[in-house]
Amino acid sequence: MERFYLENISKYRSLVDGLDPFPKPRISNGKPGPNMTVCARIRPLSENEGFPSSIFPRANQKNVVEIHDLYHHPKGVPILKSSDYQVDRIFNPSSTTSQIYEELIADLVPYAWNGGVGTLFAYGQTGSGKTFTISQVESLTASTLMNGTLDGERSIYMTIIDLAGNAAFDLLNSRAPISLREDASGATQMVGAQEHQVFNVDDMRDVVERATAFRRTAPTLKNPASSRSHAICRIRIRNAVDSSDGLLYLVDLAGSEAARDVAVHGADRMRETKQINISLSVLKNCIRAKAEVDTARTLFGEKLGQKVPHIPFRQSALTRVLKHVFDPSSTRACRTIVIACVNPSLADVGPTKNTLRFAELLRVLVPATDEVDAERKSAMHWTSVELKEWITENAGNPPILSNTIAPRESGAQLFKLSSKELEYRCQKCPGVKLEQARAFRSILWQMYISP
Structure with a gap:
């Protein structure tokens, strides 16, 4: 397929240039809920990729992106197959992580500082910039927590673990295995994981660098050092005055791989990929179900009765660790942000569509009221x-x-x-x-x- 794209680059560009610059807008029947934000980040094309971009953010809609694929028509004439995807916010290749942090993530820090649970997921194909994004967010978060601008005294503790299938490992203890168990109250505990108190920005960054050295990676078709596990950085913010804890989770999800990877790496890598995809599917179901619960409560308050959807957080280790984020019976305030990282290259148009489809499915909209009162003049x-x-x-x-x-x-x-x-x-x-x-x-x- 890549050869077909390379042979028809000029044709592809001419077809894209001939498209309507103002396509019919996507209409949303509602607005995003207050506790869930889903965005997409398009990484820059590297100089050695050799393919044009397949991703085009709409100029007149900041939350819609178009994907143009080149289809090998049976009649022999290449044609465009176009689709569009809508999330809450699109960050184009020129957007820096600092800009994304300030616009999207910075509010999670004081939210957790004051006792809430904030969670950030970075999702996408391997090589799309997930780990790059999370590592920079971790550094920026350290600066926000330690620069003295937040009110009150707090103690900061960090735990960083790695999930490979249903196995869990402590990245701050030379990748020692740990257990995931529910305590008497139903909360999931990371038994055996070390928790490190940090006192300044350098402490936090040193902890993250130490954990990164033990992260599980492996070469894949698209990335020589692909993350083959889910890394969870938990920052616990202890308030000694009222003995409460705020929690901030920064989650770098494992990179997905296409089925063609089996031709290069064999059955073992494909079994690993299957485990990753199963956990990501469960995660999607949990995020969406929790958003549906939050939306229903926004509309109907606590009068939900039996309408609460089932949230399958026990189906994977990843969602068990994050049970309190999804549990509808939890009384803790939670906010979740998902960054879908995508590669703009035409050669990766298939995985890009899958990533954006995943992101779009996470959105649960709150029905919007009329813009004005319905009195007709x-x-x-x-x-x-x-x-x-x-x-x-x-x-x-x-x-x-x-x-x-x-x-x-x-x-x-x-x-x-x-x-x-x-x-x-x-x-x-x-x-x-x-x-x-x-x-x-x-x-x-x-x-x-x-x-």
Whole structure:
């Protein structure tokens, strides 16, 4: 397949250049819940990859990314197969880890400092930048915890373990095996794992570097040092005043591999890959089910009765360790962030689609209320002719064309369109940019709500 891509790079680029720069927007029937954020990070293309990018973040939607694949059509003419994926936030190749940390992750630290449970997962194909992202986040977290800007006195303790299948190892004790057991209260304990108190930034960074040296890696088809296990860094923040603990988990998930890897590495690596994929599947089910519980509670409070979905956290070692993150009976405040790391290369378009599909499936949206109260005003009763007259009078420069915005709609029909659809139609007019489209929509919407 890679040979097919290489032979048709110029064709691929010409097909992509010919696409509509303002595709029809993805519409969300709701908004993200308050306790779950799912984003995608696109790593930069390296100079030696030799393939064009297959990933194109939409200019008019910050949370939608397009994937364009080249299909070997039976008739012999290569064609594009395009798909799009929606998450809560897209970080493009120029985004730094510091920017991602400040925009997305930094709030987890004071959240855990004040007794909450914050969890960050980095997921994706091997070689997509997961370990790079997590290692930099660990360093930035150390700075936030130790720079003296957080209120109150706390003691900081770190534990870092490695999960390979159902086996667990202590990375701060020369990879010594440990046991995962439930105590009398039902909480999962990492029996045998050492916990190290840290006192400053250098202490924290030294602990992370020591653990990294014992991380399980192996060569794969895509990465000579692929992470073949899940690494969990637990930071426990002890408040001596009220004897409470805040928890911060930074989880570098094992890299996934394609089935073709068996041709290079054999059955042992494929059994290992199967175990990894099973644990990731269980993780997806747990994250989504917990998000469904949080959404239901947002809508119905505690009147859930038997509607609480089953959360299968006992089906893998990874989710057993993180049971308190998913357990619907837990009373602890929890927030979760997932960063789906993707490789933009056309040669990796298949794994990239799988990663973004995984990320998209994690999203559970809270139904949105109407943007305004539903009382209908005079603009709702405009005929198609009256609506076009108003659009022409308020067209702006460059002009927004009434036949493009409302070719057949009456006032009532136009106000039923979503804001994204209306902005999309505005940008179909020559020269109209997103800012003008939004301004026009705002003026039009005032006609709907004004007495």
